[in-house]
Amino acid sequence: MIAIGTAESLPVARQDATLARGAEPHMTTHYYPVPTGDGAALDGTQTVMVPLNRKALVAMPAERVRRLRKHLVESLRGERELKHPARSASPVRPEPEGFVGLVARTACTLCKGWCCKGGEEHAYLDERTMARVRRARPELDERAVLRLYSERVPPAAYQDSCVFHGPEGCTLDRALRSDLCNSYFCNGLGHFVKRADSAARVVVMAGGEEIRPSPVLTRSLERPTGLRV
Ligand code: SF4
Ligand code: SF4
Numbered sequence: 001m002i003a004i005g006t007a008e009s010l011p012v013a014r015q016d017a018t019l020a021r022g023a024e025p026h027m028t029t030h031y032y033p034v035p036t037g038d039g040a041a042l043d044g045t046q047t048v049m050v051p052l053n054r055k056a057l058v059a060m061p062a063e064r065v066r067r068l069r070k071h072l073v074e075s076l077r078g079e080r081e082l083k084h085p086a087r088s089a090s091p092v093r094p095e096p097e098g099f100v101g102l103v104a105r106t107a108c109t110l111c112k113g114w115c116c117k118g119g120e121e122h123a124y125l126d127e128r129t130m131a132r133v134r135r136a137r138p139e140l141d142e143r144a145v146l147r148l149y150s151e152r153v154p155p156a157a158y159q160d161s162c163v164f165h166g167p168e169g170c171t172l173d174r175a176l177r178s179d180l181c182n183s184y185f186c187n188g189l190g191h192f193v194k195r196a197d198s199a200a201r202v203v204v205m206a207g208g209e210e211i212r213p214s215p216v217l218t219r220s221l222e223r224p225t226g227l228r229v
Helices: 062-080 098-111 114-119 127-136 142-150 179-183 187-194
Strands: 002-006 029-033 046-050 057-059 156-158 201-206
Touching: 046 098, 046 187, 062 127, 062 142, 098 187, 098 201, 127 142
Parallel strands: 046 201
Antiparallel strands: 002 029, 057 156
16 A cells, blocks of 8 residues: 655644644655555555544533543542552653654654543543642642643643643643653554664554655654654
8 A cells, every 4th residue: 555645734733642742744745655564664664553633623611621620639639648649659751762752753743642532531640640740849739739730721622532632732741641641652653662773764654544644754864854843
């Protein structure tokens, strides 16, 4: 199968929901041999297949914010009841670096946060995330933590997705996100991350029937033409 696409169709910067930076439009047309097997194309370019969020943006109903606040109140109560809050606090995992980081940012930008659909109004936040935030920001009382999260809710979010999934991606900093959000890779991306050492050229393909390809990402450049990362 050959995928033909213009990177002009790339989403605007910060469309990804799990990573902070994104891609800019790029006008060149690309022709890619797409494998049907394990991701290794004939010309040595590895393809990374990821899903594509096709949902529309919709205005944020007040009811969703109310449910988020309820969940946060319960999580803060859970944090108070932890026997060893400092020990239980979830870590802030760093964003992947180097070539893996470049591929991951590109993939999540193209995909527009398909995996965030499970976030609903809880965003995977729990007492361990609250323990981390309370320790990092001791000047904030519980009301202030509630306000901090509530103010991050975007005016519009992707339909049926996480309450923080706005038009430019996740509105939470890594320090405020759940450990799950900071560490999750979907199958295609996770498969690439495990074998990244052997990849020199990568094209990310987002979608199913209609594929959106990225420009060719190379390890030597780590900054592909047309991408700002
Ligand atoms: S981890 Fe996978 S599904 Fe989630 S945003 Fe990134 S590419 Fe999309
Ligand atoms: S908080 Fe929500 S939008 Fe942000 S990464 Fe997690 S699931 Fe996605």
